Amino acid sequence: MKNIYLIVLDSAGVGALPDADKYGDAGTNTIKHIVEHAGKNELETFNSIGLKHILENNITQKPEKGYYGIMSEYSNGKDTTTGHWEIAGTPLKEGFATYTETGFPKEIMDEFKEKTGHDYIGNYAESGTVILDKYGKEHVETKKLIIYTSADSVFQIAAHEDVIPIEELYRVCKISREMLDKYNVARVIARPFIGSEGDYKRTYNRHDYSMEPKDLTMLDQLKKSDIPVVAVGKIGDIFAHRGVTEEIPTKGNRDGMDKTLQLLEKKTKGLIFVNLVDFDMLWGHRRDPEGYYNGLKEADIFAKEFMNKMDNDDMLIFVADHGCDPTHIGSDHTREYVPLLVYSPSFKDSGSLGIRGTFADISATILENFGLKSEFGTSFLNNLQ
Secondary structure, three states: OOEEEEEEEOOOOOOEOOOHHHHOOOOOOHHHHHHHHHOOOOOHHHHHOOHHHHHOOOOOOOOOOOEEEEEOOOOOOOOHHHHHHHHOOOOOOOOOOOOOOOOOOHHHHHHHHHHHOOOEEEEEEOOHHHHHHHHHHHHHHHOOEEEEEOOOOEEEEEEEOOOOOHHHHHHHHHHHHHHHHHHOOOEEEEEEEEOOOOOOEEOOOOEEEEOOOOOOOHHHHHHHOOOOEEEEOOHHHHOOOOOOOEEEOOOOHHHHHHHHHHHHHOOOOEEEEEEEOHHHHHHHOOOOHHHHHHHHHHHHHHHHHHHHHOOOOEEEEEEOOOEOOOOOOOOOOEOEOEEEEEEOOOOOOOEEEEEEOOOOHHHHHHHHHOOOOOOOOOOOHHHOO
16 A cells, blocks of 8 residues: 555544453443444444444454454553554553642642743643633633643643733643653643633644653654655644654644545555544543534544545555543543554455454554564554455
């Protein structure tokens, strides 16, 4: 294949991993519970590549087209960075630091105030919408930044766009990123919002500042071999902008899908790595199964249009990075298997790829396709007939 389109349906898990109980996530199943809540399954394109067999817990059945399976997460964790890094062939040997129980310690926050010149409020684990309802008015009145975290390794900084200019918020986040490397915090996230008391809304001016992967990723290997790597959405942020030859920012799922279709129509070469963020940001964390279902239907329609426009030397892979079951308690990610759906018009057969031991099987497959070797994961390229 000359061109591989790797699309992450952010948070679209398909069932609790065996160790999910250690994370408080026993019994979770993001897509299945969304479909059950809707009382229907109209995801015709995804079903044709095997999603219906995954939801029925019968992954030995032959799909109508393409190949499918489910993937286990080898790394410890259930966050965006961990999932994407493992997809790219660099699983974590140790999980990132989290501060769910206590908030960030005094030494971190004192350093934050000294280096950024800003005071803060909050500093505990909370849902993004709840934290704005609680502290938005005080922030607007005092200009103190809202700091919060979650079950993930994240240092989130919220600020009203009319109170703290976007560039100032980004400056603070860059300083925080440099400061937090030694504490093994995976991401600093700028969380700008707008609106007034009782009606605060987060905007798509969000920006993620990730730690750099300690090992070489699939992206690094491809770029070093002069194979283009196009990052669509927040992919560039997740990999600290390393191993990427072009970055295309997006404002939500629809924009991301439109821009990915444009890349297909332009016959863009290499790896096109896409993140569709709304599943997680708008519907998973906000525990909105109806919105999530409608988002999946929109993505399913996009998948049909995309597949109809593909050439024989194109390959499409849908995957997720973790779960975020909107029927589960709380507002955090959930530790789940993720779906693997693979299609190319050149396939003469279809079948099941079974249960994969790590998300890194994707990077192993992509690297083998481009004549490169992987350090981790097992390629399924020879299974695609």
